[in-house]
Amino acid sequence: MGKIIVNLDVVMAQRKMPAGALAEAVGITPANLSILKNNKAKAIRFSTLEEICRVLDCQPGDILEYKE
Amino acid sequence: MWNQDKSTTLSLICTRIIFAAVCIAAFFVPRITDFFIFRGTVEAHGRTQVIGSIYVCLVIGAIVMYFLDRLLANIRCGEIFIPGNVSLLRRISWACFIICIPCLVITLYCKIFFFIVLTAAFLGLVLRVVKNVIEQAVAIKEENDFTV
Numbered sequence: 713m714g715k716i717i718v719n720l721d722v723v724m725a726q727r728k729m730p731a732g733a734l735a736e737a738v739g740i741t742p743a744n745l746s747i748l749k750n751n752k753a754k755a756i757r758f759s760t761l762e763e764i765c766r767v768l769d770c771q772p773g774d775i776l777e778y779k780e
Numbered sequence: 781m782w783n784q785d786k787s788t789t790l791s792l793i794c795t796r797i798i799f800a801a802v803c804i805a806a807f808f809v810p811r812i813t814d815f816f817i818f819r820g821t822v823e824a825h826g827r828t829q830v831i832g833s834i835y836v837c838l839v840i841g842a843i844v845m846y847f848l849d850r851l852l853a854n855i856r857c858g859e860i861f862i863p864g865n866v867s868l869l870r871r872i873s874w875a876c877f878i879i880c881i882p883c884l885v886i887t888l889y890c891k892i893f894f895f896i897v898l899t900a901a902f903l904g905l906v907l908r909v910v911k912n913v914i915e916q917a918v919a920i921k922e923e924n925d926f927t928v
Binding site: 747 | 923
């Protein structure tokens with residue numbers, strides 16, 4: 713069974729964006745950002761994804777990846 | 781003003797009162813059984829089996845009271861939809877089914893006990909359904925907690 717992997721830390725490293733700054737810019741708590749980064753999230757709201765893409769200037773596909 | 785916290789406290793107090801009643805009842809089981817034998821409700825030749833079965837029921841009842849106490853303590857702490865509560869409800873449900881066995885033994889000597897068997901089985905079934913509902917609620921809560 714496949715799984716969605718969140719590559720947020722990779723994109724953050726490429727953009728040299730610290731976790732605290734990203735959480736503040738996106739409008740989520742650092743705890744929730746940590747859940748997302750550590751692949752513990754069960755779901756992500758479109759509004760959160762839109763904000764992350766806007767702040768990091770990337771596409772959803774850069775952050776989310778499907779792996780078998 | 782009556783509120784949810786007071787309601788939980790009342791349930792907790794009731795549970796502890798019934799637990800104390802179960803402990804006190806244990807001392808009077810032979811005397812109560814003799815009384816019902818005298819009245820003809822219980823058959824005299826089954827005295828030992830009836831007393832033994834009642835003691836088994838009391839032990840299971842005390843265990844159920846302990847589980848209820850823990851469940852109510854969790855609810856008072858605001859921990860409602862947690863796997864621990866699902867486990868407690870499952871145990872209480874099974875205890876209700878298990879209590880049917882000694883009650884069936886008593887039924888051999890006191891026919892009216894069959895209604896207690898039916899009640900215990902029905903209660904076990906209802907608790908099992910409640911457990912299934914809480915189990916689903918725990919899954920939904922977990923998904924909600926991990927939605928960013």
